[in-house]
Amino acid sequence: MKILTAVFAAAALTIALPTLADDAVLTKNKCNVCHDATAKKVGPSWKDVNAKTKDIPTAVKDAVTNGSTGKFGKIPMPKQPNAVADIAALAKAIESHK
Numbered sequence: 453m454k455i456l457t458a459v460f461a462a463a464a465l466t467i468a469l470p471t472l473a474d475d476a477v478l479t480k481n482k483c484n485v486c487h488d489a490t491a492k493k494v495g496p497s498w499k500d501v502n503a504k505t506k507d508i509p510t511a512v513k514d515a516v517t518n519g520s521t522g523k524f525g526k527i528p529m530p531k532q533p534n535a536v537a538d539i540a541a542l543a544k545a546i547e548s549h550k
């Protein structure tokens with residue numbers, strides 16, 4: 453029984469870990485100050501970004517390096533120079549919130 457519990461715990465960890473790691477990069481780069489997985493904050497939710505934007509890696513690169521204006525509403529997104537090194541991981545994290 454103990455072995456079974458351990459196997460299930462390990463399986464649960466393997467499933468849960470990628471999501472945690474994904475969201476950590478969004479928190480670290482302060483994206484989640486303005487964005488949330490499902491709720492609109494200052495910026496659109498990741499769910500809305502996924503629904504509206506087909507090419508997430510390109511959209512993230514553009515938004516982070518140049519900022520974004522006029523796609524979701526009146527509030528513009530300022531560029532995020534500190535996040536440039538993490539663009540690929542950020543795109544993956546945002547895509548995990550479809």
Ligand code: HEC
Nearest residue numbers: 483486495505511520521522523524525527528529532535
């Ligand atoms: C100061 C608030 C703020 C911060 C911080 C912020 N965003 Fe945004 N973001 C916005 C707003 C507002 C929009 C909508 C802009 C528009 O309408 O074009 C947006 C839009 C986006 C979009 C959609 C662009 C598109 O073309 O579909 C992406 C992707 C995005 N943000 C990623 C990020 C990432 C990644 C970070 C962290 C590195 C981040 N944002 C940090 C406010 C913010």
